[in-house]
Amino acid sequence: GENVEQHPSTLSVQEGDSAVIKCTYSDSASNYFPWYKQELGKRPQLIIDIRSNVGEKKDQRIAVTLNKTAKHFSLHITETQPEDSAVYFCAALPSDQAGTALIFGKGTTLSVSS
């Protein structure tokens, strides 16, 4: 089955710096890759996603890139702000496992200090 590895597990940056979180997946048939943000004590919420037929997607300060050949995708946050501090989860959706939902990475705790 699908396996998603996420790195780093913790990331500390200064306000205004960029942050990059990387994920690799094992199943080449996976075709949808969302990123969820979970603030302390809150529920995960979708922040950006990308489908396998697209190489890059941007939404203001966040972007996701996908390399299908290498089977990895990354989240890029530019001009980080303290409110970006949270746990970020990547996920992959296997296309050939009927019913099984997203397979999540173990999460990255991002801390942005001002």
Place this chain on the structure above:
Amino acid sequence: EAQVTQNPRYLITVTGKKLTVTCSQNMNHEYMSWYRQDPGLGLRQIYYSMNVEVTDKGDVPEGYKVSRKEKRNFPLILESPSPNQTSLYFCASSFGRSYNEQFFGPGTRLTVL
């Protein structure tokens, strides 16, 4: 307001005492699932349901049961809870399985003594 609700939000119980965590969504979503979140392990799927009366196991189903008698409700049942089921539980729903945002409930913090 479109939302997923869970109850209770916090629960402390003892080993072996049956409990149910309710989950309800008002968005007419077909797909619902339960996850548990543990430090360092991320979100792991327990059970999912693709529609009414259609449920199946996720990655970590042992010790749990679910039912889907109505489209909006998807309760999680622990018939004989054990300490290793102490965790943070999230219910989630979406229109379908593929390419759809999963909307998470607020979470249920369960402690089994």
